[in-house]
Structures are given as C-alpha cells and as structure tokens.
Amino acid sequence: MAQTSIWQQILDQPNRADPYPLYAELRKTPVVAAEDGSYVVSTYRDIVALLHDPRLSSDPRHLPDLGADAPTQAPPEGPPELPPNFIRLDPPEHDRIRRLLTWNFGPPHRPGRIDSMIPNMLEIVTSEINDFASDDRSGTTRVDIVDDFAYPFPVTVICQLLGVPRDDEPRFQAMSDAVIKAADPTTGGFAERRRRQAEANAELGQYFAQLLDARHGQPGDDLLSGLLSGDGPDAPMPPEEVLSNAGLLLVAGHETTVNLITNGMLTLLRHPEVLDRLRRGDEPDLAARVVEELLRYEPPVQFLSNNRNTLDDIEVAGTTIPKGSMVTLVLAAGSRDPADVPEPDRFDPDREHNEHLGFGGGAHYCFGAPLARPETQIALTELARRLKNPRLVADPPPYRPSPGLRGPRHLLVEIDGVNPAC
Template identity: 85%
Template sequence: MTQTSIWQQILDYSHRPDPYPLYTELRKTPVVRVEDGSYVVSTYREIVALLHDPRLSSDLRNLPESAATASAHVPEEGPATLPPSFIQTDAPEHDRLRRLLTRNFGPPHCPGRIDGMMPHMAEIVTSEIDDFVGKDRSGTARIDIVDDFAYPFPVTVICQLLGVPREDEPRFQAMSDAVVRAADPTTGGIAERQRRRAKAVAVLGQYFAGLLDARHGQRGDDLLSGLLSGDGDEAPMSPGEVLSNAALLLVAGHETTVNLITNGMLTLLRHPEVLERLRRNDEPDLAARVVEELLRYEPPVQFLSNNRNSLDDIEIAGTTIPKGSPVTLALAAGSRDPDFVPDPDRFDPDREHNEHLGFGGGIHYCFGAPLARPETQIALTELAHRLKNPRLVTDPPPYRASPSLRGPRHLLVEIDGVNPRRP
C-alpha cells in the first residue's frame, strides 16, 4: 500500500464513517506528495510548525500561474469576482482585515457581543428540543439531530450576528452548499476547484450586496453594519472586502458548527458514560472539556486542503516541499498523533493538556472559535439533560460528501420523550 493510495482512500466516500485508521497509516510518512502534485502533512509537530511558518502562504494569488489565474477568473456571464477574504491573505493584509473583523466581533472592542447572545442561544436550543415530541413531551419519537437541531441552531445564531434575515435561509443555504462543494478535493484539480470556489463566493457576495442595498443606508448593531461603519483608527473595509468576508463568515459560521454538534452527539451516544455525566450536570467544567476533546477526537474540519502554498523550498521531516507547491495540513491526523497525544484513539474529556488542532493555529486560528465553543457546549448539555433514553437508529450514520468538512448528513435518534426545561 503506497502513501498516495492511502490519501485517495481517505478522500473516498466509503471511508467517511471512520478515516482514522487510514490517518494512522498516513502518519508513517509525515510529508507525502500525492497525485495532484500537492503535499500532505499529517504529524502534529510538523503541522504546528507549518501553521506558524511565514513561508507557507494562504494567499491563493501566490499559487502557480495556472491555479492563481483560475482562482481569480470568473466567467463573463457570472457575477464579478471579489477580493480574497481574510483567511486567503497573508500578513500584513491579513492582520488589517482580521483586526477590523475582531473590532466588531469580540474583545476588547465588543466584549459583550458573544456573552450577550448566550441567553438567546439557550432559548433557541430549548425551543428546538420542545418541538421534538410536541406539547405532551412524552412517547417514543424519532428525530434527526442534523435537520431538527444541529443545523437550524447555528444558522439562527449566525443570521442574528450578521444581520441576515432568517427567512432567507433557503437562498443562502444553496449558495453555501455551492461554496463547500467547490472546495471538495475529490472533484477536479486544484485550479478548477479554485475557479468554482471564486464563482460560488461571488454569487454569495452578490446576495449580501442586495441585502445591503435593501437597507437604504440604515445601519444596525450587527456585524455587517459595524464593518461598513469602519469606526476606529483604520480605514473601513472596502465594499468588496465586506462582501467577501461576510460570505466567509456565513458559510464557516454554521457549516463547521453543525458538524461539531452532530459529531459530538454521535460520540456521546457511543460513550454513554460521558453522556450520563453531562446529564447529571454536577461537573461545572465538563461541557467545556467535552467540546475540547471532540475538537481533537472528531473535528469538524479534517484537513485544510490546498489553501496553502509554499513561497520557498521548505525542509520538514526530511522532505523538501518545493517552492510553489500546494500544501494540505491533515489536522485530524495531527490531533491523533501518538507521538504527541497519549492514547489518541480514546475519547477522554478528562485528558490533560489537550492542545488539539481542531481550530487550526497560527495567524489563521479559527476566527469563530469564541462562538462555536459556547454554541456546542449549550447544545450538547441541553440534549444530554432533556432527551429521555436517546439511542442511535443507525450506526454509522450516512455522512456528508465532503471529506474535509466531515460530519453526518443525518443522525437519526429515537427518544422516549423529553424532560422539562431546566430552571
């Protein structure tokens, strides 16, 4: 079995339910060149080193000419292309854009934005659970954790944060799906994927442009309005930058959280002793530790695929990654590296020093982590407390197509009713 064939098996849908034995094989060669000419890095220390290495660029304009041209080109009949979002840029451009986003997202400038949303998050979750079995809250019911819970919850939250009408969800979900499909490494070459992604993001940006036009200059206290106002020492984002970063936040703000919540509930149902501990609610920090371990054990983002490229020859783990090479960082493999994590294939929320790669690292550490963490903690705690005798209908469940944004497409669970809301 060659290392390249291992990578192809990881991408193959048949291995979506459990890719981790393949990651074990992949780690035997920490850096490997695969069929499309890119390099896959799979061991913890090497991934961390590259996440902090300025020679590894996130700017797609630094890709080889054919891929860079394709990523920037949108057909004439399509919407105009947008500038890169902040995760597709390097310092100092990245730092400027991230500062402007952070000014309107969290501390120190908006320290209460996320905390202020917590009561509303809890109300959304409890209302969704109330709807599982109707007003009598008793009797056997079958629910889909994805469609009935894990999807609508973060979508509602990100809509509130961005100032997007919740009733537009069918429209932007179709556009969001197109962005996710465009990044799927199983479909086409690197250049073709970048071209499709640029087009999909442009369409989503066009939606936001229409949304802003409909406001007729009226601003609210949402993140979009804050980006447009540009208060502070730095100039505001350009209109194009606002649109591309809003599109990114809308997609990333719910796609990954849906996977984290669903992977979390699946893992808890497979580990009923942890589910019972969470249900008892007598360990104040357990929910936080469960979420951190989930980010290591079943991360919603398995790898960062071909969105980084080498600006120079990079020598790492005995292999030279040539200048101009696309690089994939296999975060899920790194977080289960036995050379860094003891007993890595065991789900253990009591694990100490859990320095996982679930949110990436370096200057591109996940921008939405301060929101995803409380969302998932609230969701899993309420599910554990309120669902009576939850049990899986199918294990493994059917998975989504994407190998990088990995999570169940449906998670059917039978319950014997729901407990009353907690005081």
C-alpha cells in the same frame, strides 16, 4: 500499500465514517507527495510548525501557472469576482482585515457581544428541543439531530450576529453548498475548483450587496453594520471587502458548527458514561472539556486542502517541499498523533494534555472559535439533559460528501420523550 493510495482512500466516500485508521497509516510517512502534485503533512509537530511558518502562504495568487490544470473554457458570465477574503490572504493584509472583523465581532474589543447572545442561544435550543415532544401515546419519537437541531441552531445564531434575515436561509444555503463543493478536493482539478469557488463567492457577495442596499441608512446592532460604520482601527472596511468577508463568515459560521454539534452528539451516544455525566450537571466545567476533546477527537474540519502554498523550498521531516507547491495540512491526523497525545484514539474529556488542532493555528487560527465553543456547549448540554433515553437508529450514520468538512448528513435518534426545560 503506497502512501499516495492511503491518501486517496481517505478522500473516498466509503471511508468517510472512520478515516482515523487511515490517518494512522498516513502519519508513518509525515510528508507524502499526492497524485495531484501537492504535499500532504499529517504529524502534529510538523503541522504546527507549518501553521506558523511565513514561507507557507494562504494566498493562491502566489501559485505558479497551473498549466494543464487550468480551466478549459472561460467561466460563464455572472457576478464580478470579489477580492480574496481574509483567510485567503497573508500578513499584513490578512492582519488588517482580521483586526477590523475582530473589532466588531466580540472579544476582546466587544466582550459583551457574544456573552449577550448566550441567553438567546439557550432560548433557541430550548425551542428546538421542545419541538421533539411527540403526540404519540407510545412516547417514542424519532428525530434527526442534523435537520431538526444542529443545522437550524447555528444558522439562526449567525444570521442574528451578521444581521441577515433568517427567512433567506434557503437562498444562502444553496450558495453555501456551492462554496463547500468547490473546496472539495475530490471534485475536479485545483484550477477548476478555484473557478467554481470564485463564482460561488461572487454570488454570496451579490446577495450581501442587495441586503446592504436594502438597509441603506438603517444600520443595526450587528457585525455588518459595525464594519460599515467605520468604528475601530483601519476603518472603514472597503465595501467590496465587506461583501467578500461577510460571505465567508456566513458560510463558516454555521457549516463547521453543524458538524461539531452532530459529531459531538454521535460521540456522546457512543460513550454513554460521558453523556450521563453531562446529564447530571454536577461538573460545571464538563461541557467545556467535552467540546475541547471533541475538537481533537472528531473535529469538523479534518484538513486544510490546497489552501496553502510554499513561497520557498521548505524542509519538513527530511522531505523538501519545493517552492510553488500546494500543501494539505491534515489537522485531524495531527490531533491524534501518539507522539503528542497519549492514547489518542480514546475519547477522554478528562485528559490533561489537549493541545488540539481543531481550530487550526497561527495567523489563521479559527476566527469563529469564541462563538462555536458556547454554541456547542449549550447544544450538547441541553440535548444530554432533556432527551429521554436517546439511542442511535443507525451506526455509522450516512456522511456528507466532503472529506475535509466531515460530519453526518443525518443523525437519526430515537427518544422516549423530552424532559421539561428549567
């Protein structure tokens, strides 16, 4: 079977539940030329090298003329296009914007911001699990871990962090869905996806512009207010950059965490011995180790698709990727590379070596990692501790369409009740 067809199988919806055997086949040829002309890299060491290689750009404006892949018609009238957000830029512009965001986000400049949110995270999780309690005399309840828990929890947290009204969730979720669909490599050509992504980002920017106008002169203790106040180096951030990066943080701040929590609960239910250990609560660092292993074993972001391009010819594993080529880094395949991880297909939170790619690497290492880690640790610990006899209704569950941002669309679980909160 040709390697290009293996990549196409990975993109196909029927293989969403378990792409890992296909990743193993893909790694046999570390660099593959895909049907769309891009190059797919799947081994750990090659991915790490490219994540740190300045010849691999994150700025799509470096790409050559897309020719036949260009949109066949002008985009419809709508909100004006915003400047690229910081993950679509290279140093030094990327570094300037990231410094400003980091200064107002949390550690090391605001070390208390995320720590101060942890009690509220626990309160949100406690309230959501309390709602699982059933009035049914049989005591058996069916819950959807996605809709009833893993989605509303990080949405509430990111809204509080940014200063976004939680009641606006239906509005911004539609825009978030559009951003994710535009990045899906199975939905049209690259140029068309870029056009749709620009439109979706512009709509998010328009939403934030209205939000900030309504709050004019009434700053709060949130990240957006911090960016607008001019605090920190390189401040203030230009308003149009605030809008483009606020939209990114809103989408990325909950979509990936939803998948991480859901993939985590699914994995724990498939490994009841680890679930029992987490439930007992006599290993203080177990939750942290579980989350790190999940980031390696079942990462929410499977690959970085068509958001890297080469500024020069780059030789990788004996293959020359030409200048001006799009590159896909298959993080999930790299994190299960047996050349780097012993028994990579075994879920083992006790493993000593765990240098995963779950948060990417290099200059674009996941900005939200300091928030996603405690969110997921709290969520999985409380689910393990409080749910009585949880069991899967369907395995595998139905999955979301995106092959890159991979996670169950629903995760139905039956429980025999809920233990009281401490």
